Amino acid sequence: xxxxxxxxxxxxxxxxxxxxxxxxxxxxxxxxxxxxxxxxxxxxxxxxxxxxxxxxxxxxxxxxxxxxxxxxxxxxxxxxxxxxxxxxxxxxxxxxxxxxxxxxxxxxxxxxxxxxxxxxxxxxxxxxxxxxxxxxxxxxxxxxxxxxxxxxxxxxxxxxxxxxxxxxxxxxxxxxxxxxxxxxxxxxxxxxxxxxxxxxxxxxxxxxxxxxxxxxxxxxxxxxxxxxxxxxxxxxxxxxxxxxxxxxxxxxxxxxxxxxxxxxxxxxxxxxxxxxxxxxxxxxxxxxxxxxxxxxxxxxxxxxxxxxxxxxxxxxxxxxxxxxxxxxxxxxxxxxxxxxxxxxxxxxxxxx
Numbered sequence: 001x002x003x004x005x006x007x008x009x010x011x012x013x014x015x016x017x018x019x020x021x022x023x024x025x026x027x028x029x030x031x032x033x034x035x036x037x038x039x040x041x042x043x044x045x046x047x048x049x050x051x052x053x054x055x056x057x058x059x060x061x062x063x064x065x066x067x068x069x070x071x072x073x074x075x076x077x078x079x080x081x082x083x084x085x086x087x088x089x090x091x092x093x094x095x096x097x098x099x100x101x102x103x104x105x106x107x108x109x110x111x112x113x114x115x116x117x118x119x120x121x122x123x124x125x126x127x128x129x130x131x132x133x134x135x136x137x138x139x140x141x142x143x144x145x146x147x148x149x150x151x152x153x154x155x156x157x158x159x160x161x162x163x164x165x166x167x168x169x170x171x172x173x174x175x176x177x178x179x180x181x182x183x184x185x186x187x188x189x190x191x192x193x194x195x196x197x198x199x200x201x202x203x204x205x206x207x208x209x210x211x212x213x214x215x216x217x218x219x220x221x222x223x224x225x226x227x228x229x230x231x232x233x234x235x236x237x238x239x240x241x242x243x244x245x246x247x248x249x250x251x252x253x254x255x256x257x258x259x260x261x262x263x264x265x266x267x268x269x270x271x272x273x274x275x276x277x278x279x280x281x282x283x284x285x286x287x288x289x290x291x292x293x294x295x296x297x298x299x300x301x302x303x304x305x306x307x308x309x310x311x312x313x314x315x316x317x318x319x320x321x322x323x324x325x326x327x328x329x330x331x332x333x334x335x336x337x338x339x340x341x342x343x344x345x346x347x348x349x350x351x352x
Contacts, residue, residue, distance in 0.1 A: 063346045071339035075332045083326035094198045095242045100235035103127040103194035104168035112207030130193030152176045164188035212315020237262040247289035255296045266302040269312045273297045274320040282330040
C-alpha cells in the first residue's frame with residue numbers, strides 16, 4: 001500500500017503532442033489573418049448603413065449584369081485583303097414574286113461582261129402560279145382532271161394541257177399567240193401571278209441577271225403583232241423576298257430583302273445596281289461561309305410601246321459588279337476567366 005506507481009514517460013504522450021502541434025499551428029495561422037474581426041459589442045447598425053447596403057447591392061447587380069453582357073457579346077474583327085479567288089463561281093439565289101404576271105410570261109437569263117450567257121434557264125428554276133390574292137395554286141386541280149386538249153397548241157410534245165402553264169407552253173411551242181386564251185380559258189382565269197425561285201451560277205466579273213419578258217413575245221426586238229396588248233398584260237410589279245450571292249449567313253439580311261415595287265400605269269423596266277464585296281464569316285464553331293455583302297441603287301423606267309416597238313425590255317434586271325477586295329470577319333468571344341475575374345473584382349470591391 002505504501003508503494004506509489006511511477007509515471008512512465010511516453011504513456012499517452014502521442015495524443016498530447018499532436019494536440020499541442022495543432023494548437024500551435026492554429027495560433028500561427030491566426031496571426032496572419034488580414035481580415036481582422038470587430039467584436040460584436042462594438043458593432044452598431046443604423047438606417048444609414050442599411051441604405052448604403054441597398055445601394056451597394058444594386059450597384060453590384062448592375063455591374064454583374066454588365067460583366068455578363070460583355071461575356072455573352074461576340075465581337076467581330078474585320079480584315080481586308082485582296083480577293084485572289086477570281087476563278088471561283090458564285091451561286092446566286094433569287095426568290096421573288098410577280099403578282100400580275102403568269103409564269104409563262106417570264107424568263108430568267110444571265111450575261112457577264114465576257115459575253116458568257118445563260119438563256120431561258122430551266123435548271124434550278126421553280127415557278128409557282130399565284131392566285132388573285134397571292135396564294136400559291138396547286139399544279140393539279142380537281143376541276144381540270146383527265147386529259148384536257150391543248151386547243152391551238154396541239155400537235156407538239158404536249159398531249160394534255162391540264163394547267164394554264166401547260167396550255168401556254170403548248171401555244172408557245174407551236175408559235176401561236178396565247179394572249180386571248182389566257183384571258184378566256186377557264187384553266188387560266190385564276191392564275192394571275194407567279195413566284196420565281198431561281199439558283200444560277202455566275203463568274204466573278206460584272207454582269208446582269210434578268211427576269212423579264214419571254215423571248216417568244218419578241219421578234220427583232222419588237223412585239224409580235226398579235227401580242228400588241230403587252231401594255232395591258234405585262235405588269236412588272238414585284239416583291240423581292242430575298243436575293244443572296246454566295247452562301248447564306250444566318251442573321252445577315254440583304255439590302256433588297258422584302259423590297260416591293262408596284263406599277264399603276266405603263267410598262268416598266270426596273271434596274272437594280274449592286275456593288276458586291278466578297279466576305280468570309282468565320283464563326284465560333286470554325287465555319288467559314290463565303291458570301292457577298294452588297295450596296296444597291298435602283299432605277300425605274302417607263303418604256304413606252306409605240307407601233308409595236310419597245311424602247312427597252314420590260315422586266316427586272318440585277319446589274320452586279322464584284323469588288324477586288326475580300327473582307328474577312330472573325331467572331332471573337334471573351335474568355336470565361338475574364339468574366340470570372342470581373343465578378344471577383346465586383347464582389348471584392350463591395351465588401352472591402
